[in-house]
Amino acid sequence: MAIEITSKDNQAVKAAAKLMSSARERRQTGRFIAEGIRLCTEVLENHCKICEVFYTEDAYLRYTETVERLERAAGKSYQITDEIAEKIADTVTPQGVFVVAEMIVNTIDLDNIKTDGQFVLLENLQDPGNVGAIFRTAEALGLNGAFLTNDSCDPYNPKTIRASMGAVFRLPYLIVDDVVTAMKECKAKNMRPIASVPDEASKITAIRFFKGAIMCIGNEGNGLSEQLKAVCGEKVTIPMNGRAESLNAATAAAILMWEMVRHYA
Structure with a gap:
């Protein structure tokens, strides 16, 4: 069951926003964030380990089946407000769905x-x-x-x-x-x-x-x-x-x- 978050100062929200804006944070944690239903689905289908999923109520109603798939794959699930989605988002009109996942090690040797x-x-x-x-x-x-x-x-x-x-x-x-x-x-x-x-x-x-x-x-x-x-x-x-x-x-x-x-x- 998703944890409801209503404060922009929540630590999980701050961490997600930092992953969105900071390459250094991504390198240090080995994690990244993806935004939007299409890219979140790509993360899932490419077998990235999903640590957290964030979604708004509207996003859940629009993309119920996909959000539930993401929830099943995620370690933690959070339902967030539209204002929090805007704080995390990199796009102008966010769809209200985000996943935090571990980077895939797919390197050239x-x-x-x-x-x-x-x-x-x-x-x-x-x-x-x-x-x-x-x-x-x-x-x-x-x-x-x-x-x-x-x-x-x-x-x-x-x-x-x-x-x-x-x-x-x-x-x-x-x-x-x-x-x-x-x-x-x-x-x-x-x-x-x-x-x-x-x-x-x-x-x-x-x-x-x-x-x-x-x-x-x-x-x-x-x-x-x-x-x-x-x-x-x-x-x-x-x-x-x-x-x-x-x-x-x-x-x-x-x-x-x-x-x-x-x-x-």
Whole structure:
């Protein structure tokens, strides 16, 4: 049976709100929060361990069957007011359903990496929507995993989870502290990190990719670091017509990953 909470100062409410806003809190606790009936269902169906479920009375009436499934899976259940839902929420018009769950350990092991697979690497990407969209596309195209530098957006950021439509729970990834060293290790295994750059490079449409390709995507404003470009060696670019000088990072990544998959040797 759900515990009723009416105060915004309740400790469970404060903890949930902190998970929503703080990457540090998520890292330290090993927990994350998901919002909305669709994402809460994704958490359940991807076998994350659900610690707590929060829902409003209106949400229970609208989504009774799903909320009851979440309650059965959760360690604790709380019925909250609309005002508390707004305090916790990351969206403008919350649906009034939230789950707190343990992060899934679905990491890439460099010692046992699939050396003939295909991967994407994100260096210092800051927009959670971009990171989530890239995860979603990478999963859809059948990539084997993703690398993220430790200064990139947290994969369990609520906006990232939402943009990924749950792909962050399924696509293996590794957060790397030293991207140059990590890519050198991959090269030692005959893998091929490839730098995506805006110009002065081979056209992506003219490249034939081989086993072990790692497509490297850089920061939204500054692109890839010179150090990473140097270790990559090979560089590719997306040919563009018209007056556009660049593409959104997630859009560019989708094109690059598609061409990598399509021309896989």
